[in-house]
Every structure is written in C-alpha cells, then in structure tokens.
Amino acid sequence: MIQVEHLTRRYGSQVAVKDxxxxxxxxxxxxxxxxxxxxxxxxxxxxxxxxxxxxxxxIISGHDILEExxxxxxxxxxxxxxxxxxPEMTVEEYLRFVAELRRVPRTQRAEQVRKAMNRVxxxxxxxxxxxxxxxxxxxxxxxxxxxxxxxxxxxxxxxTVGLDPAQMIEFRALIRQLGRKHTVILSSHILSxxxxxxxxxxxxxxxQLTAQGTPDQLAEQLADRTRLQVLVLGNAEIxxxxxxxxxxxxxxxxxxxxxxxxxEITLNAGADQKQQAAVSLAxxxxxxxxxxxxxxxxxLEDVFLQLTEFxxxxxxxxEPPEADEDGYEDDVVEPDEEEGGPQP
Amino acid sequence: xxxxFKREWKSIFSxxxxxxxxxxxxxxxxxxxxxxxxxxxxxDFGYTLYSTTFAMLVFIPILTxxxxxxxxxARTDQLLLTAPVGVPSIILGKYLAMVAVFTVPVAVLGxxxxxxxxYGIVSLAKAYGALFGYWLLGCAGIAIGLFLSGLTENTxxxxxxxxxxxxLSYLMPGIQTLFTVGSLLALGVFGLxxxxxxxxxxxxxxxxxxxxxxxxxxxxxxxLLYGLQSxxxxxxxxxxLGALGLFTPFESFIYGIFSIPAxxxxxxxxxxxxxxxxxxxxxxxxx
Numbered sequence: 038m039i040q041v042e043h044l045t046r047r048y049g050s051q052v053a054v055k056d057x058x059x060x061x062x063x064x065x066x067x068x069x070x071x072x073x074x075x076x077x078x079x080x081x082x083x084x085x086x087x088x089x090x091x092x093x094x095x096i097i098s099g100h101d102i103l104e105e106x107x108x109x110x111x112x113x114x115x116x117x118x119x120x121x122x123x124p125e126m127t128v129e130e131y132l133r134f135v136a137e138l139r140r141v142p143r144t145q146r147a148e149q150v151r152k153a154m155n156r157v158x159x160x161x162x163x164x165x166x167x168x169x170x171x172x173x174x175x176x177x178x179x180x181x182x183x184x185x186x187x188x189x190x191x192x193x194x195x196x197t198v199g200l201d202p203a204q205m206i207e208f209r210a211l212i213r214q215l216g217r218k219h220t221v222i223l224s225s226h227i228l229s230x231x232x233x234x235x236x237x238x239x240x241x242x243x244x245q246l247t248a249q250g251t252p253d254q255l256a257e258q259l260a261d262r263t264r265l266q267v268l269v270l271g272n273a274e275i276x277x278x279x280x281x282x283x284x285x286x287x288x289x290x291x292x293x294x295x296x297x298x299x300x301e302i303t304l305n306a307g308a309d310q311k312q313q314a315a316v317s318l319a320x321x322x323x324x325x326x327x328x329x330x331x332x333x334x335x336x337l338e339d340v341f342l343q344l345t346e347f348x349x350x351x352x353x354x355x356e357p358p359e360a361d362e363d364g365y366e367d368d369v370v371e372p373d374e375e376e377g378g379p380q381p
Numbered sequence: 382x383x384x385x386f387k388r389e390w391k392s393i394f395s396x397x398x399x400x401x402x403x404x405x406x407x408x409x410x411x412x413x414x415x416x417x418x419x420x421x422x423x424x425d426f427g428y429t430l431y432s433t434t435f436a437m438l439v440f441i442p443i444l445t446x447x448x449x450x451x452x453x454x455a456r457t458d459q460l461l462l463t464a465p466v467g468v469p470s471i472i473l474g475k476y477l478a479m480v481a482v483f484t485v486p487v488a489v490l491g492x493x494x495x496x497x498x499x500y501g502i503v504s505l506a507k508a509y510g511a512l513f514g515y516w517l518l519g520c521a522g523i524a525i526g527l528f529l530s531g532l533t534e535n536t537x538x539x540x541x542x543x544x545x546x547x548x549l550s551y552l553m554p555g556i557q558t559l560f561t562v563g564s565l566l567a568l569g570v571f572g573l574x575x576x577x578x579x580x581x582x583x584x585x586x587x588x589x590x591x592x593x594x595x596x597x598x599x600x601x602x603x604x605l606l607y608g609l610q611s612x613x614x615x616x617x618x619x620x621x622l623g624a625l626g627l628f629t630p631f632e633s634f635i636y637g638i639f640s641i642p643a644x645x646x647x648x649x650x651x652x653x654x655x656x657x658x659x660x661x662x663x664x665x666x667x668x
Contacts, residue, residue: 086666087666107465107467110464121457121458122457125395125396137383138464138466
C-alpha cells in the first residue's frame with residue numbers, strides 16, 4: 038500500500054512535482070503516465086527515498102519513508118530507468134549482493150536468488166559478467182534484483198524501454214503476474230502498455246496530477262464525443278444527407294467503395310442506443326441498408342494528448358508585484374538562473 | 382556493511398587494479414628497503430618507511446577514486462541509497478575495504494624488519510611501531526580520499542583533488558618555513574580564506590549581501606588582530622598549517638617515539654573525513 042500526501046519536490050527554484058496526492062491499495066498495478074519531463078522519475082525517486090520531498094509525505098506499507106527509512110525500504114523493490122548494475126560482477130554475484138543488502142537471511146539467499154532468476158528467465162546467464170549482457174537481460178536482472186527479499190511494493194521506472202517487442206510482451210505478462218501479489222507502480226509513456234497492464238492510471242503533466250482513474254473511466258470521463266462507424270449499401274451522398282440532420286450529429290464523413298459507403302458519424306457525448314437506432318432507421322428510410330455499425334470510444338491516447346496539451350502554469354500567469362500602501366514592494370525572491378534543473 | 386565490504390574488495394581485485402596497485406607499492410617499498418637498509422646498512426626501518434610515503438600520493442587517489450565518484454556516475458548509488466542500509470554502513474563498508482587493500486602491501490613490507498634481523502640486531506618494537514604509524518597515516522589519507530571522491534561524479538577530478546590535497550599536505554613543512562617570514566603574508570592568506578568563507582556563505586544562503594557581510598566581518602576581525610597582536614596571527618597561521626600537514630606527526634615514529642597524540646591525530650582525521658563523507662551522501666538526498 039502506497040500513500041502519497043501533498044508531495045512537492047523542488048530543484049532549486051524549479052518545481053518538479055507539485056502537490057501530488059494519491060493512494061495505491063495493496064495488490065493493484067498503478068501506472069504513472071506522462072510526457073517526458075512530467076515528473077514521473079522524480080516522483081519515483083522520492084517514493085523510494087533516493088530523494089527527499091521538499092513538502093509532503095510518502096507512506097510505504099504504513100511506514101513514512103523519511104521517518105522510518107529502514108522499515109519502509111525493506112518493503113520496497115525499485116527498478117530505476119537505468120538498472121544500477123555493477124558491470125564487473127556476474128549476475129549471480131550481483132543478485133547475491135543485493136539479497137544481502139536487502140537483509141535476506143543467509144540461509145534463504147541462494148534460494149531467493151535462484152527463484153528471482155527463474156522468474157525473470159535469466160537463469161542461463163547466471164555466470165555471465167553483467168557488462169556482457171544485452172539490454173534486455175540487464176532489465177531482467179534489474180527486475181530480479183527488485184524482487185529479492187519479496188518486497189510488498191514494486192516501483193518500476195519505464196521497465197520496458199529499450200526492449201524488443203517479444204521481450205516487451207513477456208515483461209508485461211510478468212508484471213501482470215506480479216501484480217497479483219505485489220503493489221506495483223510503473224511509469225511509462227507507452228499508452229498501450231499502461232492501458233493493457235494497469236488497474237489505475239495517473240496522468241502527470243508538468244509535475245501535477247491532471248487525471249486519475251481506470252483506463253476506461255478516464256476515456257469515459259473525457260469523452261466529449263462518440264464516433265459511429267457505419268457500413269451501408271448505397272450511395273454516399275444519399276446516406277450522408279439522411280444522417281446529417283439528425284439530433285446530436287456533429288459531423289459526417291462518407292466514403293464510397295464498390296457500391297458500399299463507409300460513414301463516420303461524430304455524435305455528441307453520451308450517445309446511446311436511441312441515437313444509434315435513429316441513425317439506423319434514417320438510413321433505412323433513405324434506402325441504404327445498414328451492414329455494420331460500431332461505436333468508437335475515445336482512446337487513452339486522445340485522453341492523454343488532451344490532458345497533457347494544456348500547461349497548468351500558463352493558465353494563471355503570475356501577476357507582477359504591486360507596491361504596497363507604504364510604497365514598498367513585497368520581498369520577491371528572483372529565481373536563480375543557474376539553479377534550474379537537477380544538479381549533476 | 383559487510384556485504385558492501387565484500388563487494389568493494391572483490392571489485393578492486395576483480396581486474397588488474399588491486400594487484401597492480403599493491404605490487405607497485407610493494408616494489409617502491411622494497412626498493413627503498415634494499416637501498417637504505419640492506420645496501421647502506423641503515424638500521425632504522427622507520428626512516429625507510431618515511432621515504433616511501435610519497436608513494437601514497439599516487440596509491441591513495443587511485444584506490445579511493447572509484448569508491449564514491451564511480452558509483453555516482455554509473456548511478457549504482459541508487460541501489461545503495463534505496464536499500465535498507467544506513468549511510469554509515471555504506472561509508473564504513475567502503476572505507477574498510479580500501480583499508481584492507483592498503484594493508485596488503487603494508488603487511489608485505491612488514492616482513493622487511495624480519496629480514497634485517499637475520500643480519501644483525503634490530504629493534505623490532507621500533508620497526509613495527511613505525512609500521513603501525515605508517516599504516517595509520519595511510520588510513521587517514523584514505524578517509525580524505527573517500528570524502529573527496531564523494532564530492533563529484535567526475536572520477537578524474539576526484540583523483541586529482543585527492544592528489545592535490547595529499548601533495549599540499551606532503552609539502553606542508555616546506556610551506557610552513559616560507560610563512561614564518563612575516564605576519565603580513567599571514568594576513569594576506571587569512572584574508573584569502575576570509576574571502577573563500579564569504580563566497581561559500583554567499584552561495585549557501587543565495588544572497589550576495591550575506592556573503593559580503595561575512596567577508597567584511599572576517600576582514601575586520603583580522604585587521605584588529607593584525608593591529609593589536611600580529612605575532613598571534615603568525616603563530617595561529619603556523620598552527621593552522623601544522624594541522625594540515627598529514628605527514629609530520631609520523632616523524633615522531635621515526636625517532637622511535639610511539640606518539641599517542643599522533644595516533645589520536647590520525648584517528649581523528651579519519652573519523653572527521655568519514656563523517657563528512659557520510660554527510661555528503663546524505664546531502665544528495667536533500668539537494
């Protein structure tokens with residue numbers, strides 16, 4: 038279980054994450070979605086205790102990450118964007134090192150390392166030096182390391198980046214499997230991945246949470262239109278004219294092909310069976326037989342683009358300070374030019 | 382901590398680094414031993430050790446540079462800082478591994494007095510006392526190297542700064558004689574230090590005014606001191622330089638004095654810089 042309350046993180050005068058609050062209940066897979074620079078990695082770094090929060094609290098399995106760091110970290114498995122691997126060690130050596138770091142009792146270490154390697158299908162690389170592994174295998178080793186100690190919470194930062202399609206599918210299946218017993222937060226900017234794997238989606242933009250919900254909920258929430266794809270037998274012009282005047286129809290596109298017309302009808306949001314029936318009857322009345330009718334809901338991609346296009350910072354530009362009654366301006370701290378962004 | 386110790390030790394000896402460093406150091410030590418003690422029949426092993434201390438100027442930077450700077454560069458510090466391991470454990474684990482690596486050539490050189498014994502009468506207590514002081518000197522130097530390595534991501538910068546600091550320390554007796562000349566020079570150097578302090582204060586508080594105030598305040602204090610008691614200034618300066626000279630307390634070991642103050646000095650330096658190294662790691666979280 039992860040609880041984040043009013044998390045804010047600043048790098049100098051730049052705010053990377055602003056007033057972020059969310060909860061991930063146990064056993065759920067939560068996706069952090071956002072364009073590059075939205076603050077996903079910063080959020081994850083704060084969640085794992087690598088960075089501290091400028092304001093706010095993070096509670097992992099009931100332990101505050103800053104006040105009870107040891108207990109909280111024991112319940113955390115972290116796979117950063119670049120897995121922290123030591124190139125000069127072999128896979129088995131590295132995993133055994135991580136197991137020792139994570140306080141796995143000596144008697145269980147070998148067993149847990151073996152199980153983790155089998156889980157990520159990297160057992161045949163056990164004695165290979167990490168510097169000789171391919172990117173896909175390095176990700177797997179990183180994930181295996183995150184699994185050691187059987188932590189309750191798994192935090193994965195862009196886990197499938199750089200993998201080939203087959204590996205990506207395997208990885209996602211693995212994450213779904215893990216999600217049954219662990220609480221998982223994964224970040225991604227691949228929408229299909231998030232909608233395929235996650236139970237809950239958080240959309241971040243410019244450091245702020247702009248939407249939250251299941252992939253379907255989000256699509257529903259933000260739909261301002263529904264689209265009907267209709268295939269009719271008949272002339273394009275007649276079909277289009279028949280539908281055009283109907284209630285709730287915004288736009289009609291017609292394309293004719295071999296005597297059949299493909300219509301794309303954009304209706305107002307909340308179009309239900311009544312509208313579909315009206316469209317179908319209107320077409321029948323005009324002499325066009327309906328062969329196929331399909332509703333097209335708003336995809337997560339459209340939701341994403343819609344939500345991340347607008348910049349919350351542009352909504353309210355800061356007003357210039359005005360002089361007080363006594364003629365003096367309030368003290369304004371100018372943002373330091375050189376301090377922008379994370380330090381190297 | 383033990384996990385980190387084991388890993389660091391294995392890592393240093395996984396490639397050629399550990400072996401070549403230890404071999405080179407033993408080579409230098411044995412060379413001086415051969416020339417001073419065996420060829421020229423000098424009975425003092427302590428003096429031989431003192432002559433080899435320059436080798437530490439190269440050994441320590443190379444040894445310590447990869448401890449923290451490399452971790453930061455390769456982002457493996459993310460693993461250490463998100464594991465249920467405290468910062469003191471991390472620092473101590475790394476430090477002890479490096480001390481262990483340093484102990485290897487020192488232990489080999491420890492065989493030298495026994496060789497001398499075969500050919501004459503040698504005070505083993507004096508020789509091994511000197512060896513112990515020598516080892517402590519190295520441990521203090523390694524702590525300084527660890528701290529400096531944690532300040533940057535750039536391994537070359539870390540190595541060079543460790544080398545620079547140790548070199549300055551090494552040349553400190555010479556520098557000290559330069560500065561006993563006049564209190565004006567001492568004033569100048571202290572003035573520079575005041576400027577540095579002002580700069581640091583200004584950067585930390587992000588306010589030019591505060592930095593300037595600190596600088597002016599210190600200058601005022603220095604001016605008063607110079608006007609009223611310039612001798613105090615020179616002696617204070619001398620004392621400051623003396624404290625920075627890492628290699629001078631070892632000299633008492635050469636004369637056969639097992640100097641407890643020197644032992645304490647080395648232990649304190651090591652403790653101080655280990656503490657600062659830990660603070661450096663913690664600071665990264667809050668930045």
